[in-house]
Amino acid sequence: xxxxxxxxxxxxxxxxxxKRINLYANINLLSDVKLAAKMNxxxxxxxxxxxxxxxxxxxxxxxxxxVVYKKLVDQMKGRQVTFRTLDVGGDKMxxxxxxxxxxxxxxxxxxxxxxxxxxxxFIQQIRAILRxxxxxxxxxxFPMISSLDEFDMSRSIVNExxxxxxxxxxxxxxxxxxxxxxxxxxxxxxxxxxAQEADFFSIGTNDFVQxxxxxxxxxxxxxxxxxxxHPSVLRALKRIIDxxxxxxxxxxxxxxxxxxxxxxxxxxxxxxxxxxxxxASLPPLKRRIAQLDSEKCRKFAEEILxxxxxxxxxxxxxxxx
Ligand code: PEP
Ligand code: MG
Numbered sequence: 001x002x003x004x005x006x007x008x009x010x011x012x013x014x015x016x017x018x019k020r021i022n023l024y025a026n027i028n029l030l031s032d033v034k035l036a037a038k039m040n041x042x043x044x045x046x047x048x049x050x051x052x053x054x055x056x057x058x059x060x061x062x063x064x065x066x067v068v069y070k071k072l073v074d075q076m077k078g079r080q081v082t083f084r085t086l087d088v089g090g091d092k093m094x095x096x097x098x099x100x101x102x103x104x105x106x107x108x109x110x111x112x113x114x115x116x117x118x119x120x121x122f123i124q125q126i127r128a129i130l131r132x133x134x135x136x137x138x139x140x141x142f143p144m145i146s147s148l149d150e151f152d153m154s155r156s157i158v159n160e161x162x163x164x165x166x167x168x169x170x171x172x173x174x175x176x177x178x179x180x181x182x183x184x185x186x187x188x189x190x191x192x193x194x195a196q197e198a199d200f201f202s203i204g205t206n207d208f209v210q211x212x213x214x215x216x217x218x219x220x221x222x223x224x225x226x227x228x229x230h231p232s233v234l235r236a237l238k239r240i241i242d243x244x245x246x247x248x249x250x251x252x253x254x255x256x257x258x259x260x261x262x263x264x265x266x267x268x269x270x271x272x273x274x275x276x277x278x279x280a281s282l283p284p285l286k287r288r289i290a291q292l293d294s295e296k297c298r299k300f301a302e303e304i305l306x307x308x309x310x311x312x313x314x315x316x317x318x319x320x321x
Pocket of ligand 1: 254255
């Protein structure tokens with residue numbers, strides 16, 4: 001076993017046989033950034049921009065957002081920062097906007113659907129991100145994308161904002177990477193087409209499991225049915241990663257599956273090279289990766305993917321590699 005004190009997080013993680021895995025941090029509050037920066041991770045794989053919206057009593061202005069986003073970019077000192085556009089609704093309601101009586105909010109007016117409906121708010125957010133990331137390596141990713149049409153609409157808003165900022169002579173990032181979160185099964189069905197279009201992908205397994213299996217992630221009455229190691233979920237992950245590799249597009253996992261120690265060998269085994277987890281999970285994840293041999297992981301994953309039942313996979317994961 002490798003001791004925590006001897007680990008240099010700056011060089012990312014490496015398997016026993018020297019395969020590099022890039023580790024990123026998920027950031028909710030700016031106060032998480034200090035820890036992430038200390039861990040010396042490769043960057044921020046997921047910044048949940050809804051937090052500055054949730055803590056206020058009305059929508060923050062473009063300038064207010066700019067100040068928060070700029071702090072994040074500055075604290076990451078040149079490392080990559082991936083901004084997820086507003087993901088409100090569902091389990092993240094805005095007291096000043098959402099109608100608590102909305103039926104089935106997890107599949108309601110949330111995430112990118114909200115942004116495409118409230119375009120002014122979307123535009124303010126994109127402008128704030130582009131301005132804050134003027135001299136940084138910035139990615140913009142859209143949550144809950146279900147179709148290429150939504151992706152086209154969202155990306156054209158980024159392009160319009162860039163042109164407008166250019167015309168106004170305001171300093172901004174002229175070339176942000178634009179990607180999507182994979183959270184809906186409809187995207188998997190068209191993953192090769194998406195892989196031609198988006199610059200990068202991040203798999204939001206928390207929602208992906210919910211929508212693949214039709215289980216409310218917040219409902220304890222059905223928590224036994226929320227099974228991340230369901231064969232359909234694991235095979236879909238492999239399909240997404242293979243498609244991104246074929247198209248030479250970066251893909252990460254930013255949902256909780258990335259931090260689950262029993263799944264690390266499987267994820268390495270299907271060729272995942274980028275993982276984004278809460279700052280506190282970075283050291284244990286790095287230690288776990290350091291114990292693995294990538295070829296053994298590949299065989300382990302292959303065997304898991306041949307199983308038809310979650311119960312069989314469960315046993316294999318428990319036993320480990
Ligand atoms: C996810 O769905 O896996 C994810 C990372 O986003 P959130 O948990 O914020 O919905
Ligand atoms: Mg999500």
